[in-house]
Every structure is written in structure tokens, then in C-alpha cells.
Amino acid sequence: MSDLIAIAFSAFILQNIILTQFLGICPFIGVSTKRSSALGMGFAVIFVMLISSSITWLLYHYVLVEFDITYLRTIVFILVIAALVQMVETFLKKASPSLYKALGIYLPLITTNCAIIGVALLNISNEYNFVQMVVYTMFIGLGFLFVIYIFSMMREKLDHAPVPKAFKGAPIALIVAAILAIIFTRFGGLIEWIS
Amino acid sequence: MTKKENFLKGIFKENPLFVALLGMCPSLAVTTSVENALGMTIAVVFVMVLSNFLISLIMSNEKLAALVKPVRIPVYIVVIATLVTIVEMLMHAYLISLYKSLGIFIPLIVVNCIILGRAEAFAAENKPTDSIIDGLGMALGFGVAILIVSIFREFLGTGLLTIWGDLQFDLNFIFDFLRISPLGMFTQPAGAFISLGFILAIIAAVSAKRQEKQINQVKGVKANV
Amino acid sequence: MKNNNGLISGLVLLSLGLICGLLLAFVNELTVERIEAEELRLKFDAIEEFYDIANYDLEEIVLENGTIYVLKSQSNSEIEHLVYSFRAKGYGEDVEMLVAVNKDLSVEGYTVTYQNESPGIGTKIVGNDFNYNQADDVSTFDSIGGATVSSNAVKAIFTEVSERAQSDFNGGLYDDEPIDEPNELEITVDDFYDSDLFDIEEVEIEQGTIYILRQDNQIEHLVYVISTPGYHDQIEMFVAVNKDLSVEDYIVSYSNENEGYGTKIVDRDFNYSVANDLSTFDSISGATVSSDAVRHIFSIIAERTEDDFGGGLDD
Amino acid sequence: MARFAGGKAPFLRISDQKGKNTNTIMRDFLIALLPVVLFSWYKNGIQVFLDGNINFFEMLYPLFLIIMGGFLSVVMEGIFFYVTDKKNNNLKSISHKLTTSYAVIPGIILALLLPIYTPIWVLMVATFIATIIGKMLFGGFGHNIFNPALLGYVIVGFTLSGFITDAGGVFNGSEVLIDSYASATPLGIFAQFSNTGEAFSFATLVEPYGNLWNFFIGTIPGGLGETSALAILIGGIWLVARKIIKWYTPVIYIGTVFILSWIIGINVGESGIWFPTYSILTGGVMFAAVFMITEPVTTPTNPLGKVVFALFLGTLTVLFRFVGNLPEGVATSLILMNIFAIPIDTYSGIIRTRGFKKPGLSFASVLFVIFIIIVAYTIIASVNMYTAFLPIINIWQVI
Structure with missing residues (x-):
């Protein structure tokens, strides 16, 4: 149990996917201009990430390893994720139009989001078992949501500010990200007493 | 557009990282040392040139293009993923320390928007030779960009410049001269964000100035007329 | 025509996938051996810093929190050095360290092989700059000055190494491996002497049993069955001693030691130069703890055997 | 203007x-x-x-x-x-x-x-x-x-x-002489205790610096301006009198730190009032309370927002100070709360004008839950009650 808590906390804060692993920077810069879109993107990422990580994990351990063709993992994972996003999109459209309305427009962006395949690959290289994998993926996704949401709040404020012209857009966003990264590194000891 | 223009546009005018803001993830993650940035550049050049070449080869054949068209994105992905996996295996076999330090970002070349973007936007509609030149230009443009970031970061973070293996320049004497020691922050994630942010801002400022100049020139020409 | 388009496109994709898969299989075939070799080289690269690995037989033992590399001498396959590669929780991620320990428990060196700490803490670790007062002997460690949490990781690694080094050199290394079935042999006096020729009497002593073989009421031979604690379990040995105090033969009848040690004992591979005269012992090379047991048995016998033949048994 | x-x-x-x-x-x-x-x-x-x-x-x-x-x-x-x-x-x-x-x-x-x-x-x-x-x-x-x-x-x-x-x-x-006037700060000493897990007491925490009066006057080591509670209070009273700042923000912030450290102190066996007093007089708590959390730009502007902000800030300060490995919790908690000043400000404004209706109500309830969780975590973690939770966690594992 305590190892799961440790995995969850470090996935959420210490190994935060955006601020320390540099995955999913494109949506971080691109979609975080408004609070609502940040929320939508965050939930869509959690949703797709959980499904794709579970499927790729099962595929890897029960097919690729069995047949000794682990070197095909990149190509298999990317195809699976692309097909999966497609399927989720059609399924959502039919099954739950309201959910589709909320997440739908972010789904196509997700295929080329390196966070999804990145986490799928990290789950393999970290040698997690299935439960650990689910917890890790869940909290990586929550960390993504958390950071992109607080980031969007700041972006909304920055939009009205007379930021120097050269710094408008991505540069100031990156500087804010740097400050966030520094703040996040200071959370280290908060969970130490558990282990 | 001449071949030279085609080649150079990737490096300057349409630089994927500095102008189009594509491929941010690897440019933040692997720029801790010049060596890593060089290794990443090699991998990207290899994948990009070959994928552009192969895709344009497929698409320039009309019959094949007609067949491929409905499934072209999966086809691109398969081609790119294959090339990436080949790079990964070769690097693992022959440059193992580099492979270890680039880690997950080698397989992630697959989702690097630059490569898929160029396949769709350029290679699918141009001749193989042009596509190779375009791919080379774009990949080198990306390489130059991450090299700049990595020089900035490695120098400020450690005072060294690691070109390849043992080939390392110790520039700490500059820090000694300033009576400070290197700022370790720049090897950290925060330093990555701050470096890229400032470099992008400088580039934005420079290009804004140049545009202003151009507008002024145009105005001046008009006034003279 | 139009209906077929989707199917044909699918076939194109499939064939492309097949081609790519075959290509990858081919490249994999070419590189797989080199990748394995390189991985191995990388693993031992760090050890090269301390020892010249060409001179040793290498063995890896994977534990939960790290790996122990065993460097055995090539001539008599004794453990010469142990290199511990252990992980411990650092401030951010795990800190991984190599600690090289010699047979006499002196520390050859240590180095941090992986850390991802924040600057100030991290840099101190990488430069081995944490003021570790390294004693000659692993049993005495001094505290580490410097950054708190990370050095806690370093401290934890050193503590663990110091705790297990001694027992590792003495055979505890293989404790974590599965234990084989105990080696149990049905040994009787008949294996040494023809029991029909003698009157056999059994005497229980503290450490085991002595069979007294008498001929015409004279003690001709004694067969000691002594058991002493080995590393993992008791070791039982039959030692047959003649009247002139020469050793007829000895057989290990029961041992339950781990692979590498147990087999040595069963095969009598401990190079025990038994002198004709029991009073002179030679040392046993080979596994330490187990052979300690063997040596212990012999010393018990040597201590009492003269007395036994002289009639001490009848008291 | x-x-x-x-x-x-x-x-x-x-x-x-x-x-x-x-x-x-x-x-x-x-x-x-x-x-x-x-x-x-x-x-x-x-x-x-x-x-x-x-x-x-x-x-x-x-x-x-x-x-x-x-x-x-x-x-x-x-x-x-x-x-x-x-x-x-x-x-x-x-x-x-x-x-x-x-x-x-x-x-x-x-x-x-x-x-x-x-x-x-x-x-x-x-x-x-x-x-x-x-x-x-x-x-x-x-x-x-x-x-x-x-x-x-x-x-x-x-x-x-x-x-x-x-x-x-x-x-x-x-250099050397200044050391004796600005040596190891009280919180540095406190951090050593929380790192090793040893019990602390009045004798180990306060007596090296004399008594709590010294803490109030400010003759203890620390940052240039943050040590003297007296000087800061004089400045704060001036600012309140001139209506530059509101009195309740610093009071709620300091009060939260005081009460939480008191509870934690009682739980670890230090029931004396000295411990919470020591807590608010060391480090930058006083300085931040008067000169930093009243700053108009990076903190919420309306009264309700200010109160919520100060409550959260106080809790986080205690959390970082006692649980995290940062002896000084003020800076990190304040810069973290700077981010959240934006939503707190927005929603407390909505609540103030429209009362507890959607969306203010949902935000308020989420905030309340988070607040309770943080307070609970702070107290539990500070007194290391993890062992008390072990049986529950074990049952969970069995299931």
C-alpha cells in the first residue's frame, strides 16, 4: 500500500509529467489559454491515457514478450493508440454525446501527444505490475490536469497584462513553467514519513 | 523555389522549433549537454530524411498513391515508427551511453510533430529529391535549434561543453573570472524552461525588429516613388 | 471498384506493416548480440574503476534493492571482492551507488552511479563530495556531513553494505537463493570397515555418536559421527580413525548448504589435507563457513581421539 | 494613475x-x-x-x-x-x-x-x-x-x-564576527529535530537564544528584517492605521499558524503555550503577515478571498514547516498560494455578489474539502500518526 502511495505522490508531483519529464508540452503551451479547454484537455488525456496504458501494458506482457518481439513495441504502441483514439471518438459520439461534446475536440490532438505513448513506454521501462501501472498512469494524468489547469488560470491573467511584446505567448508561458517547476521541486519531503 | 532555398528555409525561415514551436518536448529534455543534442540531431536527421524520401517515393507513384490515400496517416506512422525503431536499435548497439541518456525520447521521435507534419505537408506532394532536401533542412534546423539551447544550458549549468565522448571543453575559467561558479539550476527542468523561454523571446524580438526594418524600407521605397 | 478501395487500402497497409516488421526483425537479428554485449559491458564498466575485471570470474546476484557483483579469483574461485550496487530513496528519485569492498572488509571505493537530485544536494553527491569519513573497515562508518535527505540515501546504502559485507564474504551471499534439497547420504560403518570383523558399540557424546570397533576387546577403529552447525543447517560427518590415529576416510553424510558451498562439501572438495596424523591439520581452502564446520568437526575429533583410544571412552 | x-x-x-x-x-x-x-x-x-x-x-x-x-x-x-x-x-x-x-x-x-x-x-x-x-x-x-x-x-x-x-x-x-550575530537560525535547529525524529523541548529550541522575549524583540539570528516581531508590529499598526492594509489578513494568518502548531505541539507532548508562540516568532511568519500577504496585487482583493487566502496560507506554512523538509515554510507556501489567489479572488467575488449559489457554491465546497484534507494531513503527518493508520491500511491490503 505504501509503495502505491509513494508511486502516486511521485507521479503527481515529483515526476510531474510536464514539469520534470517534459512530456505533453505541446498541449501545455497550446491548449492552456482558457480554463475550460485546459480542463477538457486534462480529462481527455486522463481518459485516453488510462485506456491506452492498460491495453499497451497487456499487449506488451502477453503478446510481445511471449513471441519475443519486444523490439516492435514502438510501432505497435503508436498504432494501437492511434486506432484507440479513433475508436474512442466514434464510440463516444454514439454512446455519450454530452461527454463527446466535452472531450471530443481534444481527442484528435491526443494521438500526436507524446504524453500518451510516453507513459505507455515508461510503464514498461519502470517494470510496474498491473496495479502499480494503473495507479502511476492515473496520477500522471492527474498531475497533467493539475498543472495545465493552474497554468491556464495564470495564462488568463497574463492575456490581459501588457507583457513585453517579445515575451508574449510561448516565452512567458515557459518562464511561468520554470517557476512552477521550482515550486514543485520543493514538495519533496511532504510524503517522506510514509516510507 | 531553388534547391538552396528549399534547404535553407528549414534552418531559418521555417525553423521547426524557433518559428513553428514544434518538437518542444525533446528540445527541453535532451538539451542538458551538447552531446545529447548532437545525438538527437543525428537520429532526427536519419528518420526525417528517410521518411520524407520513402513517403514521397510512395506518393509520387500515382497508382500507389491512389491506394494509399485513404490510409495515408497510418502508412506514414508505420514508416516513421519503423525508421525510429531502426535508429533505436542501432544506437543501442553502437552508441550505448548516448542511448541511455536520451532514453525514452528516442522512441518518442515517432510522435514528433515535425516529422509527421513534413510528411503530410511536403513529402506527399513533392518529388523524392526535393523531399530529401526538405527533410535534411528541417532536421538540421531542429538540430541547430536544440544545439543552441544545449550550449546555453550546458555552459551555464556546468561550465563545460561536451561535444562527443571525451571531447570536452572546460570553459569554467570564464566563471572563475566572474568569481562565481556555474548555476546548477540550468541542468534542472526549471533551467530548461527558462533557457528556451529566453531564447524564444530573443528570437521574437530580433525578428520583430527585422520586420519593422523591412516595413520601413518598403515605406521608404514608396515615399521615394 | 469503389467498394474494393477500402479493402485494397487495408491490404496495402497490411503488406507495408509486414515489410516493416520483417525489416525490423532483420535489423534486430543484426544488432541483438551486440546490444547484449554492450549492455553487459556498460554494467561492468563501473566496476572497472575499482578492479580489473579480466582477472576475476564474475558473478551477479540480483537482490530486491540492487545487485551484488561477486569477483572470484580465477585460481581457486574464492570470493576476492564484492561490489555492491544498491539503491535507496533519495530526495527526488532513487540514488544508486556502487560500493566496492575487499575481502578484508576494507572499502576499495565508492561512486554514485545514478541520482536525479536538485542542485546543491545532487552536485554534492556526484562529486562524492559528501565528506564521508571512510574508515578502513566497513564496520566503522562515520556520519556524512552535507545535504540531509540524499545523504540519508547514501547513509542507508553504506549501512546496508556494512551490515551484510561480513556475512556475504562468509557465504551469506547465497542466502537469498533457493536452497537445494539437503544432501543426505545413508552412511554406515560398513562404508569404512567390514563390520563383520568387529564388535561394534555405540557411544553417544555431546556432538554426536562414536562407533567403537573392537577386535578381541581392543579398540581397533573409531568412527565419529559428528554434526556441527554450518552456514545454513547442520553438517554431519563420518570420520573413521584408525588405531594409529591416521584417518581412514571421511564422508559428509548430511549437509543443507546453498549451491556453491554445499556441493563443495559433498564432493569433499575442500582440499582438506588430512595428515596421517590427526594432530596436524592443514587449513581448508574453499568456502569459509562450511569449511569452518568441517574444521570444527576435525578439531573435535583431534582433541579427543587419543584419549578415546586410550580408554577414555569407557569412563 | x-x-x-x-x-x-x-x-x-x-x-x-x-x-x-x-x-x-x-x-x-x-x-x-x-x-x-x-x-x-x-x-x-x-x-x-x-x-x-x-x-x-x-x-x-x-x-x-x-x-x-x-x-x-x-x-x-x-x-x-x-x-x-x-x-x-x-x-x-x-x-x-x-x-x-x-x-x-x-x-x-x-x-x-x-x-x-x-x-x-x-x-x-x-x-x-x-x-x-x-x-x-x-x-x-x-x-x-x-x-x-x-x-x-x-x-x-x-x-x-x-x-x-x-x-x-x-x-x-x-565575516567571522558576524557569524556570532547571525549564526544557525532557530528554524535550522528545529529542522535538525524534525529530521532525526528526536523530541524537542523548550530547553533545546528556545534556551540557546535566551527566552521568548528575545524572539519578540528580534535579537535572534535570521534574515535582515524578519527577526524582530516588535519592529514589524509597529510597522503593521502604522499600515493599518493609515488604512493601507486590512487588519484581519495578518491576524488570521498568524492565528492559523498559532493554533495549528499548538494542536501539533499537544499531540507530540508539548502542551506549553511557548511552542506555538515560538512558531509564529521564528522565521518569516511575522514579516510575511504584515508586508507580503497584504500586498494588493498577488493576493485576493475582496475580504472573503483574503480570509480564505490567509487560512490556506497558514495551514500550508505549517505543513511545509513540520512535514516537508523545508525548515522555513513561509516562502514556498506563499508563492504557491500566489497561484491560487486568482481563482480564490474570482470565486469569492462571485460568492460575495451572488451569495452561495452555483458556481460559487461548488467552488466553496471543493475548497472546503481541500482545506479539511490539508489540515488533517498536516496534523497527522506532523505527529507521524501513520502507525495509527497501519491497521486500516492492512485491512485494505487484505481485501
Whole structure:
């Protein structure tokens, strides 16, 4: 149990996917201009990430390893994720139009989001078992949501500010990200007493 | 557009990282040392040139293009993923320390928007030779960009410049001269964000100035007329 | 025509996938051996810093929190050095360290092989700059000055190494491996002497049993069955001693030691130069703890055997 | 003042009041800082001089450092205005801009946060981060998300902490002697206890520095301006009297820290009132309460928001101080709360105008739950009650 808590906390804060692993920077810069879109993107990422990580994990351990063709993992994972996003999109459209309305427009962006395949690959290289994998993926996704949401709040404020012209857009966003990264590194000891 | 223009546009005018803001993830993650940035550049050049070449080869054949068209994105992905996996295996076999330090970002070349973007936007509609030149230009443009970031970061973070293996320049004497020691922050994630942010801002400022100049020139020409 | 388009496109994709898969299989075939070799080289690269690995037989033992590399001498396959590669929780991620320990428990060196700490803490670790007062002997460690949490990781690694080094050199290394079935042999006096020729009497002593073989009421031979604690379990040995105090033969009848040690004992591979005269012992090379047991048995016998033949048994 | 008239919340009210323009606010703020500056000069300079340990010029050094901080931040901001706005870069418009953006304040506060042995160049880097990165790049005064001085302090603490403790300042001659006046801070000693898990007591925490009265007066080691609760209180009363700040924000913040540390103290077996008192008198709690969380730009502007902000801040300060491995919890918790000032401000404004209806209600309930969780976690984690939870967790594992 305590190892799961440790995995969850470090996935959420210490190994935060955006601020320390540099995955999913494109949506971080691109979609975080408004609070609502940040929320939508965050939930869509959690949703797709959980499904794709579970499927790729099962595929890897029960097919690729069995047949000794682990070197095909990149190509298999990317195809699976692309097909999966497609399927989720059609399924959502039919099954739950309201959910589709909320997440739908972010789904196509997700295929080329390196966070999804990145986490799928990290789950393999970290040698997690299935439960650990689910917890890790869940909290990586929550960390993504958390950071992109607080980031969007700041972006909304920055939009009205007379930021120097050269710094408008991505540069100031990156500087804010740097400050966030520094703040996040200071959370280290908060969970130490558990282990 | 001449071949030279085609080649150079990737490096300057349409630089994927500095102008189009594509491929941010690897440019933040692997720029801790010049060596890593060089290794990443090699991998990207290899994948990009070959994928552009192969895709344009497929698409320039009309019959094949007609067949491929409905499934072209999966086809691109398969081609790119294959090339990436080949790079990964070769690097693992022959440059193992580099492979270890680039880690997950080698397989992630697959989702690097630059490569898929160029396949769709350029290679699918141009001749193989042009596509190779375009791919080379774009990949080198990306390489130059991450090299700049990595020089900035490695120098400020450690005072060294690691070109390849043992080939390392110790520039700490500059820090000694300033009576400070290197700022370790720049090897950290925060330093990555701050470096890229400032470099992008400088580039934005420079290009804004140049545009202003151009507008002024145009105005001046008009006034003279 | 139009209906077929989707199917044909699918076939194109499939064939492309097949081609790519075959290509990858081919490249994999070419590189797989080199990748394995390189991985191995990388693993031992760090050890090269301390020892010249060409001179040793290498063995890896994977534990939960790290790996122990065993460097055995090539001539008599004794453990010469142990290199511990252990992980411990650092401030951010795990800190991984190599600690090289010699047979006499002196520390050859240590180095941090992986850390991802924040600057100030991290840099101190990488430069081995944490003021570790390294004693000659692993049993005495001094505290580490410097950054708190990370050095806690370093401290934890050193503590663990110091705790297990001694027992590792003495055979505890293989404790974590599965234990084989105990080696149990049905040994009787008949294996040494023809029991029909003698009157056999059994005497229980503290450490085991002595069979007294008498001929015409004279003690001709004694067969000691002594058991002493080995590393993992008791070791039982039959030692047959003649009247002139020469050793007829000895057989290990029961041992339950781990692979590498147990087999040595069963095969009598401990190079025990038994002198004709029991009073002179030679040392046993080979596994330490187990052979300690063997040596212990012999010393018990040597201590009492003269007395036994002289009639001490009848008291 | 035109820039603030267009709905910039912080100064709408104040600038409407008669005779309360930017200049008077700045003047009042500087007057409020005066006791702190003077005490810091007395403690780090005059007292050491009177003891005969440093010469006259070295005595001026603390004052010099503080003024240097203000001067540097004005200069940097001036250069920034000169470079970015080419059209009106004459002296007059720049100096007008400098006064309207309170250019001198971040530098002075920054200098007051840093310890006496800070080298001048570190101060320079810190003021650069504070004024240029923390303030001007975000659009200048009124738009910054993070408290500039605090940002400078946090980043310098993150990157250059080694230089602050290693170096002896400009007048290196007094390095050793200053150590005895600014040695290990109380919180540094406290951190050793929480790291090793040993019990602490009045004798180990307070007695090395005399008694709690010394903590109140401020003759203990620490940052230049943060040690003296007395001087800070005088400044705070002045600011409240002049209606520059609201009295309840500092009171709620300090109160939260006080009560939480009291509860934690009782749980670890220190029921004395000294422990919570010690808690609020050490580190930057007092200084932050009066001069930083009342800052109008980076904290919520309406009363409800201010109360929520102060409550969260106090809890997080205790959390970082007792659970995290940061002996000083104030800076990290405040810079973290700077981010959340934005939603707190928005939603508390909604609640204030529309009452507890959607969406204010949902936000309030989420906030309440988070608050309860943080408070519970802080108390549980501080007294290491993990063992008390073990049986529950074990049952969970079995299931």
C-alpha cells in the first residue's frame, strides 16, 4: 500500500509529467489559454491515457514478450493508440454525446501527444505490475490536469497584462513553467514519513 | 523555389522549433549537454530524411498513391515508427551511453510533430529529391535549434561543453573570472524552461525588429516613388 | 471498384506493416548480440574503476534493492571482492551507488552511479563530495556531513553494505537463493570397515555418536559421527580413525548448504589435507563457513581421539 | 494613475479616496518598513560596532545592503523602461513610471529577507529576478502573478544558497564576527529535530537564544528584517492605521499558524503555550503577515478571498514547516498560494455578489474539502500518526 502511495505522490508531483519529464508540452503551451479547454484537455488525456496504458501494458506482457518481439513495441504502441483514439471518438459520439461534446475536440490532438505513448513506454521501462501501472498512469494524468489547469488560470491573467511584446505567448508561458517547476521541486519531503 | 532555398528555409525561415514551436518536448529534455543534442540531431536527421524520401517515393507513384490515400496517416506512422525503431536499435548497439541518456525520447521521435507534419505537408506532394532536401533542412534546423539551447544550458549549468565522448571543453575559467561558479539550476527542468523561454523571446524580438526594418524600407521605397 | 478501395487500402497497409516488421526483425537479428554485449559491458564498466575485471570470474546476484557483483579469483574461485550496487530513496528519485569492498572488509571505493537530485544536494553527491569519513573497515562508518535527505540515501546504502559485507564474504551471499534439497547420504560403518570383523558399540557424546570397533576387546577403529552447525543447517560427518590415529576416510553424510558451498562439501572438495596424523591439520581452502564446520568437526575429533583410544571412552 | 482607473481592482478604491494617491501609499509603506530597517541596522551593525568587533564603515553595511536592494531594483526597472519603450525614454516619463510601479519596494523587501552575509552580486541577481522576471515580464506592476521579492528570494535560495551561507559579504573582514550575530537560525535547529525524529523541548529550541522575549524583540539570528516581531508590529499598526492594509489578513494568518502548531505541539507532548508562540516568532511568519500577504496585487482583493487566502496560507506554512523538509515554510507556501489567489479572488467575488449559489457554491465546497484534507494531513503527518493508520491500511491490503 505504501509503495502505491509513494508511486502516486511521485507521479503527481515529483515526476510531474510536464514539469520534470517534459512530456505533453505541446498541449501545455497550446491548449492552456482558457480554463475550460485546459480542463477538457486534462480529462481527455486522463481518459485516453488510462485506456491506452492498460491495453499497451497487456499487449506488451502477453503478446510481445511471449513471441519475443519486444523490439516492435514502438510501432505497435503508436498504432494501437492511434486506432484507440479513433475508436474512442466514434464510440463516444454514439454512446455519450454530452461527454463527446466535452472531450471530443481534444481527442484528435491526443494521438500526436507524446504524453500518451510516453507513459505507455515508461510503464514498461519502470517494470510496474498491473496495479502499480494503473495507479502511476492515473496520477500522471492527474498531475497533467493539475498543472495545465493552474497554468491556464495564470495564462488568463497574463492575456490581459501588457507583457513585453517579445515575451508574449510561448516565452512567458515557459518562464511561468520554470517557476512552477521550482515550486514543485520543493514538495519533496511532504510524503517522506510514509516510507 | 531553388534547391538552396528549399534547404535553407528549414534552418531559418521555417525553423521547426524557433518559428513553428514544434518538437518542444525533446528540445527541453535532451538539451542538458551538447552531446545529447548532437545525438538527437543525428537520429532526427536519419528518420526525417528517410521518411520524407520513402513517403514521397510512395506518393509520387500515382497508382500507389491512389491506394494509399485513404490510409495515408497510418502508412506514414508505420514508416516513421519503423525508421525510429531502426535508429533505436542501432544506437543501442553502437552508441550505448548516448542511448541511455536520451532514453525514452528516442522512441518518442515517432510522435514528433515535425516529422509527421513534413510528411503530410511536403513529402506527399513533392518529388523524392526535393523531399530529401526538405527533410535534411528541417532536421538540421531542429538540430541547430536544440544545439543552441544545449550550449546555453550546458555552459551555464556546468561550465563545460561536451561535444562527443571525451571531447570536452572546460570553459569554467570564464566563471572563475566572474568569481562565481556555474548555476546548477540550468541542468534542472526549471533551467530548461527558462533557457528556451529566453531564447524564444530573443528570437521574437530580433525578428520583430527585422520586420519593422523591412516595413520601413518598403515605406521608404514608396515615399521615394 | 469503389467498394474494393477500402479493402485494397487495408491490404496495402497490411503488406507495408509486414515489410516493416520483417525489416525490423532483420535489423534486430543484426544488432541483438551486440546490444547484449554492450549492455553487459556498460554494467561492468563501473566496476572497472575499482578492479580489473579480466582477472576475476564474475558473478551477479540480483537482490530486491540492487545487485551484488561477486569477483572470484580465477585460481581457486574464492570470493576476492564484492561490489555492491544498491539503491535507496533519495530526495527526488532513487540514488544508486556502487560500493566496492575487499575481502578484508576494507572499502576499495565508492561512486554514485545514478541520482536525479536538485542542485546543491545532487552536485554534492556526484562529486562524492559528501565528506564521508571512510574508515578502513566497513564496520566503522562515520556520519556524512552535507545535504540531509540524499545523504540519508547514501547513509542507508553504506549501512546496508556494512551490515551484510561480513556475512556475504562468509557465504551469506547465497542466502537469498533457493536452497537445494539437503544432501543426505545413508552412511554406515560398513562404508569404512567390514563390520563383520568387529564388535561394534555405540557411544553417544555431546556432538554426536562414536562407533567403537573392537577386535578381541581392543579398540581397533573409531568412527565419529559428528554434526556441527554450518552456514545454513547442520553438517554431519563420518570420520573413521584408525588405531594409529591416521584417518581412514571421511564422508559428509548430511549437509543443507546453498549451491556453491554445499556441493563443495559433498564432493569433499575442500582440499582438506588430512595428515596421517590427526594432530596436524592443514587449513581448508574453499568456502569459509562450511569449511569452518568441517574444521570444527576435525578439531573435535583431534582433541579427543587419543584419549578415546586410550580408554577414555569407557569412563 | 490612468493605468489603474480602467478597472484594475487593487487601487480602484484607494485611488478614489481623497489624498491617497500612489505617492502617499508608497510613502506610508516605506515609513512602515522604517522600524524594521532601523532594528536590523541596530542588530547587525550598531550593536556589533558597539561591542567593538567591527569598524565604523562596516557598521554601515546592513543599511548599505538594504538601500542597495532598493537602488538596484529602481535602476533595473529604469533600464527596462528605457529599453522597451523607445518612444518616451526621457528621464521624466521614466521616473513617473518608476513611481507608479513602486519600483523601490521589491528591492528593499528582498534585501530584508536575505541574511546579512549575502554578497552584493547575489543581491543583484535576486533583484534582477524579482524586478525583471517576476514583475516586468509579467506586464509590470498590477499584473504580476508572483510576489516579485518573494520570487527573487525563492529562486536565489534554490540556485545560489551556497553563496549566501559561504560568503562574508563585501566587507569580508567581519565575516567571522558576524557569524556570532547571525549564526544557525532557530528554524535550522528545529529542522535538525524534525529530521532525526528526536523530541524537542523548550530547553533545546528556545534556551540557546535566551527566552521568548528575545524572539519578540528580534535579537535572534535570521534574515535582515524578519527577526524582530516588535519592529514589524509597529510597522503593521502604522499600515493599518493609515488604512493601507486590512487588519484581519495578518491576524488570521498568524492565528492559523498559532493554533495549528499548538494542536501539533499537544499531540507530540508539548502542551506549553511557548511552542506555538515560538512558531509564529521564528522565521518569516511575522514579516510575511504584515508586508507580503497584504500586498494588493498577488493576493485576493475582496475580504472573503483574503480570509480564505490567509487560512490556506497558514495551514500550508505549517505543513511545509513540520512535514516537508523545508525548515522555513513561509516562502514556498506563499508563492504557491500566489497561484491560487486568482481563482480564490474570482470565486469569492462571485460568492460575495451572488451569495452561495452555483458556481460559487461548488467552488466553496471543493475548497472546503481541500482545506479539511490539508489540515488533517498536516496534523497527522506532523505527529507521524501513520502507525495509527497501519491497521486500516492492512485491512485494505487484505481485501
